[in-house]
Amino acid sequence: xxxxxxxxxxxxxxxxxxxxxxxxxxxxxxxxxxxxxxxxxxxxxxxxxxxxxxxxxxxxxxxxxxxxxxxxxxxxxxxxxxxxxxxxxxxxxxxxxxxxxxxxxxxxxxxxxxxxxxxxxxxxxxxxxxxxxxxxxxxxxxxxxxxxxxxxxxxxxxxxxxxxxxxxxxxxxxxxxxxxxxxxxxxxxxxxxxxxxxxxxxxxxxxxxxxxxxxxxxxxxxxxxxxxxxxxxxxxxxxxxxxxxxxxxxxxxxxxxxxxxxxxxxxxxxxxxxxxxxxxxxxxxxxxxxxxxxxxxxxxxxxxxxxxxxxxxxxxxxxxxxxxxxxxxxxxxxxxxxxxxxxxxxxxxxxxxxxxxxxxxxxxxxxxxxxxxxxxxxxxxxxxxxxxxxxxxxxxxxxxxxxxxxxxxxxxxxxxxxxxxxxxxxxxxxxxxxxxxxxxxxxxxxxxxxxxxxxxxxxxxxxxxxxxxxxxxxxxxxxxxxxxxxxxxxxxxxxxxxxxxxxxxxxxxxxxxxxxxxxxxxxxxxxxxxxxxxxxxxxxxxxxxxxxxxxxxxxxxxxxxxxxxxxxxxxxxxxxxxxxxxxxxxxxxxxxxxxxxxxxxxxxxxxxxxxxxxxxxxxxxxxxxxxxxxxxxxxxxxxxxxxxxxxxxxxxxxxxxxxxxxxxxxxxxxxxxxxxxxxxxxxxxxxxxxxxxxxxxxxxxxxxxxxxxxxxxxxxxxxxxxxxxxxxxxxxxxxxxxxxxxxxxxxxxxxxxxxxxxxxxxxxxxxxxxxxxxxxxx
Numbered sequence: 001x002x003x004x005x006x007x008x009x010x011x012x013x014x015x016x017x018x019x020x021x022x023x024x025x026x027x028x029x030x031x032x033x034x035x036x037x038x039x040x041x042x043x044x045x046x047x048x049x050x051x052x053x054x055x056x057x058x059x060x061x062x063x064x065x066x067x068x069x070x071x072x073x074x075x076x077x078x079x080x081x082x083x084x085x086x087x088x089x090x091x092x093x094x095x096x097x098x099x100x101x102x103x104x105x106x107x108x109x110x111x112x113x114x115x116x117x118x119x120x121x122x123x124x125x126x127x128x129x130x131x132x133x134x135x136x137x138x139x140x141x142x143x144x145x146x147x148x149x150x151x152x153x154x155x156x157x158x159x160x161x162x163x164x165x166x167x168x169x170x171x172x173x174x175x176x177x178x179x180x181x182x183x184x185x186x187x188x189x190x191x192x193x194x195x196x197x198x199x200x201x202x203x204x205x206x207x208x209x210x211x212x213x214x215x216x217x218x219x220x221x222x223x224x225x226x227x228x229x230x231x232x233x234x235x236x237x238x239x240x241x242x243x244x245x246x247x248x249x250x251x252x253x254x255x256x257x258x259x260x261x262x263x264x265x266x267x268x269x270x271x272x273x274x275x276x277x278x279x280x281x282x283x284x285x286x287x288x289x290x291x292x293x294x295x296x297x298x299x300x301x302x303x304x305x306x307x308x309x310x311x312x313x314x315x316x317x318x319x320x321x322x323x324x325x326x327x328x329x330x331x332x333x334x335x336x337x338x339x340x341x342x343x344x345x346x347x348x349x350x351x352x353x354x355x356x357x358x359x360x361x362x363x364x365x366x367x368x369x370x371x372x373x374x375x376x377x378x379x380x381x382x383x384x385x386x387x388x389x390x391x392x393x394x395x396x397x398x399x400x401x402x403x404x405x406x407x408x409x410x411x412x413x414x415x416x417x418x419x420x421x422x423x424x425x426x427x428x429x430x431x432x433x434x435x436x437x438x439x440x441x442x443x444x445x446x447x448x449x450x451x452x453x454x455x456x457x458x459x460x461x462x463x464x465x466x467x468x469x470x471x472x473x474x475x476x477x478x479x480x481x482x483x484x485x486x487x488x489x490x491x492x493x494x495x496x497x498x499x500x501x502x503x504x505x506x507x508x509x510x511x512x513x514x515x516x517x518x519x520x521x522x523x524x525x526x527x528x529x530x531x532x533x534x535x536x537x538x539x540x541x542x543x544x545x546x547x548x549x550x551x552x553x554x555x556x557x558x559x560x561x562x563x564x565x566x567x568x569x570x571x572x573x574x575x576x577x578x579x580x581x582x583x584x585x586x587x588x589x590x591x592x593x594x595x596x597x598x599x600x601x602x603x604x605x606x607x608x609x610x611x612x613x614x615x616x617x618x619x620x621x622x623x624x625x626x627x628x629x630x631x632x633x634x635x636x637x638x639x640x641x642x643x644x645x646x647x648x649x650x651x652x653x654x655x656x657x658x659x660x661x662x663x664x665x666x667x668x669x670x671x672x673x674x675x676x677x678x679x680x681x682x683x684x685x686x687x688x689x690x691x692x693x694x695x696x697x698x699x700x701x702x703x704x705x706x707x708x709x710x711x712x713x714x715x716x717x718x719x720x721x722x723x724x725x726x727x728x729x730x731x732x733x734x735x736x737x738x739x740x741x742x743x744x745x746x747x748x749x750x751x752x753x754x755x756x757x758x759x760x761x762x763x764x765x766x767x768x769x770x771x772x773x774x775x776x777x778x
Contacts, residue, residue, distance in 0.1 A: 009680040011700075011723055017274035018226040018233060020261025022674055023073035036085045039547060046546050048075075050607040054533045054543035056082060056160060056518040057664055059409035060229045061209045061537035062608065072230035073263075077662075077669045081498075082517040083547055086113025088499050093119055093128040102504050106474060106737065107668040107682075110498045115514035117553035121506045128503075128512060133555070133563065136511055141567035143464050143491040143509070150177030150443070152463045154453040157183040157422045158470030159411025160518070162531035162543070164586045165557035166413070166420035167594075168579060169468055172565035174421075174431075175440055175573055179447030180462070181424045184470060184665075185414055186450035187477075188373055191381035191752040192407035193418070199389040199629050201622030204415065206404035206614055207368055208537045213238070214402030217245035217364030220278075221289055221388070222374020222758075226256015226675060227661045229372075229408055233260045237275045245360050247280045249289060250374065251348075251656075251728050252686075255675035257281065280360060285348025286654050286731055287378050287639045287759045293387040294335070294635060295343040295354035296361060300394060301335050303362070315362045317396030324619055325393050327630035334632035342635050348728060366402030367395065372410070374656075377758040379641060382751040383633035390630050398628060399619035409536045411665060412518070416534030419594065419612070424449050433593040440573050450476060451745060451753045457485035466493040466564075468557065469515070471666040473502040477743035477755035478715070495560055500666070514554045521545040522556045525581035529556070532587075532604065534612065540597075541609035558583060641747065644761045647710040651761035652695055653687065655705065657736035657743075666737050673735075678723070685734040686725035695764060699724045702767035705734075707742035707760050715742050719767050732762070 016022050046052030048062050048071060055071055057078040071079070092112065098121070101109065118136045119128035131139075144153060155173045157166060170181065185193065193203030200206070212218065212235040225232040237260050240246050248257045258281075259274040268274065284292050300315050307314035321328050344351060361367060369388045375381055388405060389398070397403035409415050421430055424447035431442040448456055454476060456462035465472075465486060476482040486492055486505035493511045494502050503512050516522055522529040522545050530542045555563075562580035571577070578585050584601055591600040596612040603610040615621070621628050638645065659665075660673035660682065672679050676686070685705065692699055699722055707715045717739055727733060736757060747756045 012677050012679070014255065014675050014677045017259035017261040018256040018675065019073065019230065019263050020268070020274065021272070023263050026674065027073055027076040036083070040080050040083050051544060053518050053545055054412060054541050055079070056412055058229045059412050059415060059536045060231045061535040061539055063209055074227065074230055074664060078664055079519055081667065081669055083519045084113050085550070087116050087550055088112050088114065089116045090119070090130045097126040098128070098504050098506055099126055106501060106666065107671065109500055110667060112499055114498060114550050114554070115496055115512060116551035117514060119512040121510035131511070136513060137563045137567035139509070139511065140491070140493060140564050144176065144568045147463060151180060152461065153178060154180050154182055154448060154457065154462050154465045156465065156467040156470065156472050157181065157417055158468060159184045159414025159417055160469045161417055161557055162413060162533060163416045163420050163590065164531050164583050165468065165561060166417040166422050167590050168558050168561045168586055170421040171434070171438070171574065172561055172569070174434065174442040175569055177443055179424050179426060179443050179445065180453065181422050181447055182450040182453035183417065183422050184411060184475065185418055186753060187475060187755055188410050189376055189407050189414070190754045191376040191749050192385055194752050195382045195385035196389070196405065199386050199631055200398065200616050202614060202616055204538055204614060205406040205536060206398060206616045207406045208611065211368060211402050211404060215239060215244055215366050215368045216402065217247065217360065217367040219247045219361070219367065219369045220257065221249045221369065221371040223370060223372035223408060224250070224254045224256060224658070226254055227659055228410070230256070232408065233277065234262065236277055237262065240276055240279060245280070245364055246278045247357060247360050248278045249282050249284055249292065251283050251286060251731055252733065253281070253726055280356065282349060282353055282357060283728055285346065285728065286656055288347040289375055290380055290384040290387055291343045291346035291635055292349060292354060292357065293384065293391060294338055295347060296358040297391055297394065298335050298338060298343070299355050299358040300362060301332065316394050320396035321393065324628055325630055326625040326627045327632065331390060331630035331632040334634065338635060346635060346639055361391065366400065367392070367397050368404055368406055370406040370408050372408045374758055376754055377756060379749055379756050379759065380636055381749045381754060386631040386633065393628055393630060399616055406536065413533035415536060419534055420590070437589060437592045438573055449753050451748055451755070454482050454485045454745060457488060460488065463490040465489045467502060468495050471500040471502050473505050474500065474666045474737040474740065477740055477747070477757065478745040479737070479741040481745050495557060513560055515560060516545065516549055516554055516556045518543060519545055519547050520549045520554070521547060524559065529583045531583065538612040538614060539609050540612060542604045558586065639759070640761060643710045643746065644708050647708050649708045649763065651708050652763045653691060653732040654730060655732045655734060655739065655742065655760040655762045656758040657739050658733050660735050681721070682735050682738055683720045684723050685720045685732050686723050686727050687732050688727050688729050689724040690729060692722060692724060697722050697764070697766065704765045704767050705739070705742060705762045706765065707744065707762050709744045709747065711744065711746070715744065717741055
């Protein structure tokens with residue numbers, strides 16, 4: 001088997017800034033590694049430009065009206081990774097059995113190239129073999145129509161899918177008769193949608209790109225933009241340079257939040273200088289953000305009462321609170337009953353640090369709060385986000401220019417997919433519009449989220465799994481359980497651009513259906529098609545592929561969905577062929593069924609797309625009370641889950657999963673993590689040197705990690721090298737998906753069912769028979 005290049009395993013402390021020369025070198029290597037660098041450079045110049053394609057990486061928005069290069073280091077990696085000339089075809093599968101492929105790493109699997117023709121698993125030979133598209137669709141229809149109930153099928157969606165594909169997918173599935181839509185939102189920002197929906201009446205962020213230019217302070221919580229959303233670094237740098245506060249909360253000192261060298265600044269590059277990226281940096285305990293925010297609110301209440309005593313202007317926006325909010329007095333009561341000792345114990349910060357953060361917040365005018373999975377992937381993620389909203393409501397920082405809340409989404413259209421109806425609990429209003437436009441009765445019973453889908457597959461209550469993009473086997477928690485669940489399917493269908501581990505979880509029947517990516521030209525009967533996506537700022541953009549597909553056997557996601565639907569349902573309700581031939585037909589249906597998309601086709605012609613109006617911007621609150629809601633939650637009695645406390649086991653460390661700089665979600669572009677000084681490896685764990693000494697470990701040696709839960713199941717990962725790192729005492733960090741096996745399926749957020757991947761109590765054990773690896777500068 002061909003093996004991708006891997007660097008020599010080593011550790012060396014990184015001293016440079018984020019981006020800059022390091023990013024330029026990395027992008028150059030990615031270009032050369034694609035085997036078609038000239039074509040990909042030309043394509044990259046069209047990334048995020050009007051008439052070009054939307055970056056298949058993150059969902060960060062675009063600065064309007066600029067014609068500059070609009071891709072970052074990791075966007076370039078995403079494009080080069082997708083736009084490779086390497087192929088995974090019938091000859092490849094003839095050479096490699098599924099058993100052989102299972103022994104390969106996730107990096108190796110995707111490195112092999114683009115899937116180019118539909119394949120069906122042959123159990124007798126343990127190989128995938130070619131199948132025609134028509135036969136593949138007929139097989140899917142046969143399996144689905146043989147189910148006792150539509151609820152015995154699970155329909156997964158990745159955030160890569162376009163608006164057109166997502167709308168068509170949910171239409172197909174709801175006509176089939178189920179709301180089983182586990183999706184990637186369930187595993188990342190579900191807590192954001194739940195919290196914001198309850199507090200503000202919308203599950204989306206409330207800011208636009210322009211608001212960042214008007215903000216006096218930007219608070220960044222549980223987020224690492226240098227790796228996960230690199231284009232966010234520029235507005236943060238600009239904020240610091242104009243005198244705004246950029247206040248960061250992160251247990252790790254992430255390079256992108258410390259120093260930044262803009263690769264498009266000739267002066268910075270030639271002088272090898274960098275810009276500061278924050279004005280204050282706090283390092284709370286894992287799971288301690290709720291306590292930090294509660295402490296800030298308690299200080300604000302104390303100052304408000306002192307001001308009232310002396311008849312001075314207080315820190316609360318009393319007029320806003322009185323006219324625009326509900327639940328204020330209940331929230332104040334919770335602030336009064338919260339004990340300062342609990343705030344300090346859970347936050348991991350000193351009282352003077354919390355007071356400093358509160359003063360920075362109160363001294364600023366317009367303020368934006370941003371967050372990502374360091375906030376959402378906790379047991380109390382929903383309550384933490386509602387506490388963010390509570391702070392903003394105290395200052396009137398919602399529905400005002402330069403202010404608001406900004407959950408920074410991950411994949412490039414994860415927000416758009418939810419807008420299009422990929423939701424296991426759809427609103428009655430959306431179902432009513434589908435019914436009126438298409439003339440069928442959509443199912444009203446709530447469907448399965450990701451955790452519920454895994455359990456249904458494991459228990460045999462679901463028999464068919466169809467994955468629209470993504471890598472379900474590796475993105476999900478409790479990997480051994482998830483792999484077993486997928487392997488019990490009567491049929492496992494994966495619609496994919498590249499080979500991944502989800503294709504190898506085979507049972508009775510399995511299909512690989514190769515689809516076009518964002519960079520590929522999509523031609524249908526009516527001509528060259530565009531698709532659309534929605535970014536974190538609710539801007540909707542058109543995306544036109546730029547590169548010729550590697551094979552005629554690769555089909556677009558809408559084409560594939562229409563084929564599955566037609567084979568399963570026929571044309572009695574929807575003319576699937578018309579939808580397939582011309583995506584304007586899909587957009588006409590979206591325009592009729594999804595509020596905000598009226599005159600969809602015409603509005604797409606505007607450079608930069610169009611904005612989906614957010615009612616919160618005009619202080620129109622779609623809550624039961626018609627007002628923004630203060631929602632009061634008590635601090636957890638203990639950050640350790642009950643299932644850990646009742647297990648009787650002592651934990652050694654609290655582990656969080658994170659990404660390396662050479663990956664995006666489950667896609668691993670390489671084996672380096674430049675900003676953390678790691679080269680040529682991924683099975684490592686970052687630990688404070690004092691904890692290494694306390695636990696009797698040796699830096700550079702290998703350990704096993706075992707997560708603690710009370711169900712009697714051993715969840716263990718083996719052979720992780722210990723790297724001394726500047727991380728708070730008692731904490732550890734390691735890459736996912738490698739540590740996903742440690743996350744119990746039943747460890748999920750209250751109200752969100754989001755897997756708790758940022759708070760994993762573990763014990764550690766030395767691995768046997770391995771010498772420590774030398775390292776320098778850690």
